[in-house]
Amino acid sequence: MWNKSVCVALLALATGYVFLLDSDLPDSVLKYLSSSFLYQLQGDLTSPESSMAAAWDVLITQPAKQWNRVAVGVNACVDVVLSGVKLLQALGLDSGVGQDHSILHSTKDLKEAFIHFMGKGAAAERFFSDAKSFHHIAETASAYPGAQLYVGGNAALIGQKIATNPDLKVLLCGPIGPKLHELLDENVIVPPESMQEFDEFHLILEYRAGEEWGQLKAPNANRFIFSHDLSNGDMNMLDVFVSSLEEFQPDLVVLSGLHMMEGQTKEMRQKRLLEAVASISDIPLGVPVHLELASMTDPELMSAIIHQQVFPLVNSVGLNEQELLFLTQAASGPHASLASWNGVPDVGVVSDIVFWILKEQGRTPGKASDLTRIHFHTLAYHLLVTVDGYWANQVAAVAAGARVAGTQACATQTIDASRVFLKAPLKFATSKMEEASTVSLNPHEPVSEWHRDGVTFHYTPVLVCKDPLRTVGLGDAISAEGLLYSEIYPY
Structure with missing residues (x-):
């Protein structure tokens, strides 16, 4: 690619050549030619990425009325983040054929589901049903060189992000153990009722764009999440969350964690969802509620959330391409026959x-x-x-x-x-x-x-x-x- 000095030299030569052809051209014409060429030159030198970033900076302005107090709940955990391929290799597993599993019952299910989603470059989250096997995997992951511990869970991550704004007060409710409490921003307020003796751990298996494992090659970077998380699955902090709102007086509520109920029996899931709906209904009128969805596999649960359950009670919803496609499939919406996204949605x-x-x-x-x-x-x-x-x-x-x-x-x-x-x-x-x-x-x-x-x-x-x-x-x-x-x- 030409550098700026070469382009400036060419500009000078071009202008000089025009002048030689007709030395009687007025100065205004020569200035126009030079400025026009320079404008095109600058356009070529400025990448679309640079132009977009600069344009965003101009467009991103503060709203006339900003939030002051934000309450966030109810899923929270410690994320153990490491290379998915390296963890599976450390568990003695080889690459093979991928297959999705709505619930993971074994390391074989884990391997197949990871391969399935890594091949697509898609994010996913699954429940691991076998407690003993999960704790063995978690111990292996935590001890692996390079594994990192972070704040995890949609609610805790959203609360942590919002808390970086020093002008905001943030309330976080969820199952918060000692390690997670240590990792949270000091601006995050945690009700005493949210504290528990042990942390819930989620394993985050990451992969890079182009990373290979056997015949597998990831089209882009992403991650596969799994856990044996009973506290978040029970949503046992939802009542604590709603009861804390009266004292905290938020002007925005952010709710997440409904997807964690997938690890429960059908009967318990229906019971907890009805209780969740009742709790959400108790949020004071006039306080907007944002619902953040996450990866789900149970169409009945998704359909219940959509139809006359949760969606009508919230003001805003956040979701990605996997959740959107699953939503329309579960509710027989537009393009429900689409099995999966082919590249960029x-x-x-x-x-x-x-x-x-x-x-x-x-x-x-x-x-x-x-x-x-x-x-x-x-x-x-x-x-x-x-x-x-x-x-x-x-x-x-x-x-x-x-x-x-x-x-x-x-x-x-x-x-x-x-x-x-x-x-x-x-x-x-x-x-x-x-x-x-x-x-x-x-x-x-x-x-x-x-x-x-x-x-x-x-x-x-x-x-x-x-x-x-x-x-x-x-x-x-x-x-x-x-x-x-x-x-x-x-x-």
């Missing part, structure tokens, strides 16, 4: 499903629902979709979510254009089900907006980290950042 397909959720389960005429906002995030792009009239500053919110995806994955304070790349489509249709407009990527205006029957879509690409240092908690950081820049109108 099609924007038109995602748009159709999100639109359907808001129309079927959202706050529309004749429906008793509070749901008015969905934040969809995938590796290559984000969509923030809102029912008109209820949310403000969503251009800044979606841009902030995308920016933090690039900085957190690369562990940088700002976007480093040399360490990220564009994976999003350069052109896409906004729907696959009806007549749609076509959107083309403009790095200088990276947030696109379109409308569909009272619903507004805000889209922006993500600058994907070439060599991510850590992928765990990225979705939680994205949702947290998007919420921090969002403003909800009272209704």
Whole structure:
């Protein structure tokens, strides 16, 4: 690639050549030629990644009314993060054929599920049913050189991210043991009732883009999570969480952990979900609630969460591509016949499903629902979709979510254009089900907006980290950042 000095020299030669051809050209024409060439030159030298990062910085502005007190619950744990391939090798396992398992009963199930998702480059989370086997795996993982311990659980990760804002007070409820309490930000308030004697551990098996194991090769970096977590599965801190709200007086509530109930029996799961719905209903009127979803495999549980259970009680939902596809399959929504995503999720397909959720389960005429906002995030792009009239500053919110995806994955304070790349489509249709407009990527205006029957879509690409240092908690950081820049109108 040419450097700037070579380009400047060529500019001088070009200008001189034009002058030789016609030395009587006015100075204004020569200045125009020089400035025009220089403008094109600067455009060539500025990468799309640099242009997008600069444009985001301009677009990301604080909302007129900001949150002051945020309550977050109810899943929390300690994440043990290490290489998935190396852990499985340390357990004496060889590569082979992948197969998904909704619940892991053995190390063989673990290996097959890990291979299945690593081959797709997709994130997933599973419950490990055998306590004795899980504790053996956890001990092996914790003792492995290079294994790292972090704050884990969607609620704790979102609370930890929000707590980096010194102007906010954050309440965190969940099963919090001594190690997790030690890892939490000092700005996070933990009710005494949330403390317990032992920590819950989740194992995070990471893999790099292009990493190989036998015939397996990961298309991009991601992680596979599993645990034998009974405290979070029981959601036994939900009552503590809701009872703490009266004293804390939050102006935003963030709820997660419903997916942890999958490890329970069907009867217990139904009982706890009804109790969860009752608890959510007790959250004071006027306090918006954001629900963060996570990887699930039980269609009955997902369907119950959607239909007349949890969705109508919350104002906002955050989810990724795996959760969105499973949701539409469980509820027989648009594109439910799609077995899996083929590469980057099609924007038109995602748009159709999100639109359907808001129309079927959202706050529309004749429906008793509070749901008015969905934040969809995938590796290559984000969509923030809102029912008109209820949310403000969503251009800044979606841009902030995308920016933090690039900085957190690369562990940088700002976007480093040399360490990220564009994976999003350069052109896409906004729907696959009806007549749609076509959107083309403009790095200088990276947030696109379109409308569909009272619903507004805000889209922006993500600058994907070439060599991510850590992928765990990225979705939680994205949702947290998007919420921090969002403003909800009272209704």
